[in-house]
Amino acid sequence: MKAVKILIAPDSFKGSLTSLQAANAIERGILKVASCVGVKVDVDKVPMADGGEGTVEAIICAAGGRMVRTKVLDPLGRETDSFFGVLPDGTAVIEMAAASGLNLLKPEERNPMKTTTYGTGQLIKAALDYGSRKLIIGIGGSATNDGGVGMAQALGISFLDAEGKEIGFGGGELSKIAKIDVSRLDPRAKEAEIVVACDVKNVLCGPQGASAVYGPQKGATPEMVEILDQNLRHMASMIKRDLGKDVADVPGSGAAGGLGAALMAFLEARMKPGIEIIMEIARLEEKIKGADVVITGEGSTDSQTLYGKVPLGIARVARRWRTPVVCLSGSLKEGYEALYIEGITAFFSITSGPMTLEEAMERGEELLEKTSENVFRLYFSRG
Known part of the structure; x- marks a missing residue:
């Protein structure tokens, strides 16, 4: 049985999670589902940044x-x-x-x-x-x-x-x-x-x-x-x-x-551009080319993401190789839809219901893991 190749490459969730913590949380959600449904996965984690903290x-x-x-x-x-x-x-x-x-x-x-x-x-x-x-x-x-x-x-x-x-x-x-x-x-x-x-x-x-x-x-x-x-x-x-x-x-x-x-x-x-520097060092294009699906994410996705943020950089490379990209975000705000044309396949906000910003940031790891789990229950259900 061929393993599903999954590349996890998120930015940090500012004030809540480093990019490495975010990648680990996403991986836990994926592995939980994979073990339940009996799917073999090959997960590669590449924490990302664009020049700021992390x-x-x-x-x-x-x-x-x-x-x-x-x-x-x-x-x-x-x-x-x-x-x-x-x-x-x-x-x-x-x-x-x-x-x-x-x-x-x-x-x-x-x-x-x-x-x-x-x-x-x-x-x-x-x-x-x-x-x-x-x-x-x-x-x-x-x-x-x-x-x-x-x-x-x-x-x-x-x-x-x-x-x-x-x-x-x-x-x-x-x-x-x-x-x-x-x-x-x-x-x-x-x-x-x-x-x-x-x-x-x-x-x-x-x-x-x-x-x-x-x-x-x-x-x-x-x-x-x-x-x-x-x-x-x-x-x-x-x-x-x-x-x-x-x-x-x-x-x-x-x-x-x-x-x-x-x-x-x-x-x-x-x-x-910071994202270009890190993508070159990580040889990210090669990894995206070989992946079945890419998971990225950030604290807030909106029109500002179009100005060189991590999800945009990943989406543009993935589009060249027709690799689907899922973006998990702390919040989805005005203008995020413009990223569909850049190569992101789907967006998911990790907040599970009404909550304060403080609560969402405090529970960031848990919410990200659960959203990742739900996304991959759907992904693996394709058979």
């Missing part, structure tokens, strides 16, 4: 390697435990969310006028100290709007005010920049190959810029958004004057509160 774990699961623990400053400048990954070939994998992420702050602590990417720069420096000369940096989930200035400061770049003093932390300080001095930038950072995993195409400033689009979720009031946008515009003009680089209108420059712009301007980084 990127390091997903890439290490796909390629092997190890976690390296270190200490950095969090978005408010407090020391905290953090980490980065190192792959077998020495490539370092960093997720800025592990140092400068929104997940590190309480809701009342969110203030992009003050939050800094300094800890992300410390992670880059720690990876360079470890010996890595190729870095993959995921920049999703930021709590910051400082234009990546904190990151650059941690690597030796000075942002001086009119009196020649170093400016402080946070997006509120950028208007003080009178000179950018890159003479003390860590030379290893200039030599390194840096690839940024990012699914955001926003430019730095304006209505579609970092401050206007993402500032409010980081704690910015309308007044703050206006100031932050002006400050990023000023920073960009200083970069253009002192470095001769115009990054303000480059797609992705507005990612992570302008960290994308800083990585391109100061470290010559190149941007690439």
